[in-house]
Amino acid sequence: MSSSEPTSDQVSRVDRLGPAEIAEVLTLAGTAGDADGADPLDEHVLLRLRDAQAPAAHLVARSDDGTLTGYAHLDTTDPGAGVGVELVVHPAYRRRGTGRALARGVLATATGPLRAWAHGDHPSAAAIAVDLGFRRARVLWQLRRPLTAPLTDPRLPDRVTLRAFRPGADDEAWLALNARAFADHPEQGRWTLDDLRVRLAEPWFDPAGFLLAVDSTTGRLLGFHWTKVHERPGSARIGEVYVLGVDPSAHGGGLGRALTTAGLAYLRDRRGLDRVMLYVDESNTGAVALYERLGFARWSAHVNYQLG
Known part of the structure; x- marks a missing residue:
């Protein structure tokens, strides 16, 4: 995620995910969570993934062979309070620009303030945040x-x-x-x-x-x-x-x-x-x-x- 190299993955916006796509996202999140020791998507996002009526936008990154390499969830429930963002990249496809491409897609898609969680305080997430002008606003400890x-x-x-x-x-x-x-x-x-x-x-x-x-x-x-x-x-x-x-x-x-x-x-x-x-x-x-x-x-x- 921290690499400045341009990615060959294709990032696209999806307004509603189908059952197969939701299963792909959940598998990706589980793989990333096992690798990082912290689940990349919180409970709120997981619940909303199953709710077809929940206001949200989805950014998906896929390799040339169609493999889901990254995902970003944009919670647009309350734009006045800011758009909530959570982002995950498959461990096998990191350090090739996918996370940065997804983050730029978020900036191009969302309007108004942004609130993005980095679960586990991953160094790559911190690097992207600094490069794109985000400020560290809140820390949640797991004890x-x-x-x-x-x-x-x-x-x-x-x-x-x-x-x-x-x-x-x-x-x-x-x-x-x-x-x-x-x-x-x-x-x-x-x-x-x-x-x-x-x-x-x-x-x-x-x-x-x-x-x-x-x-x-x-x-x-x-x-x-x-x-x-x-x-x-x-x-x-x-x-x-x-x-x-x-x-x-x-x-x-x-x-x-x-x-x-x-x-x-x-x-x-x-x-x-x-x-x-x-x-x-x-x-x-x-x-x-x-x-x-x-x-x-x-x-x-x-x-x-x-x-x-």
Whole structure:
């Protein structure tokens, strides 16, 4: 990707991918993720690939024999906030200008500000970003922890109990809590009912692993820990602190720590896992400190570059 040599690959724009093309993109992403140790396309993009109605543009790079050598996804849902970009090049076709050709195709296709993720902070992505005038705007850390290490018992505040999420019954109340807990977050705090329900329909969804903290006197939701298990053929299973949030009115009472340890215990004891990961913004120093006190360590960085 970092080579300045012109590529012989042909880059074209596609407004809608067919099933065969989606399968090609997913295979390409899986191959790149295995090689780099970080998946090149995030969950949001993978979900949108399966939604034919989702506003998006696709750039595909193919070699002379038709092999898919690279792909870029342009999320045009909210042009005012900027076009979201994710880009991947097949490991066997790197250092021949394909990534740069895709990036230039993005610049020629998109209008308005651009927001591009480099998962794993790959040096080639950083080189392209600098050359094309993007600035490094945000860093998302992936932290990991062994579940074989000791866990402290969850200590819930007085009059707070834990129960499992009830699909259909808790949807609206959870969305309202999520919006309060992530009011300043650029993605999580803007989830809609559709965003929630598409994830509840995913094969990995496990309601027993979606823990809600409830005020036992009023029934009001105060916090949650939504866990996830990643299972991919050929890879070891790993748990995830998928989303963890606490109502601002319940801050300072230890609820975040209690929810974290309760979810980790669930992944270890009920799902039989020996390791867990999570994502946290580098700028969220309080959360980073909490997770490090709970035994998490930095594993990889995901960098958001912006232009305009």
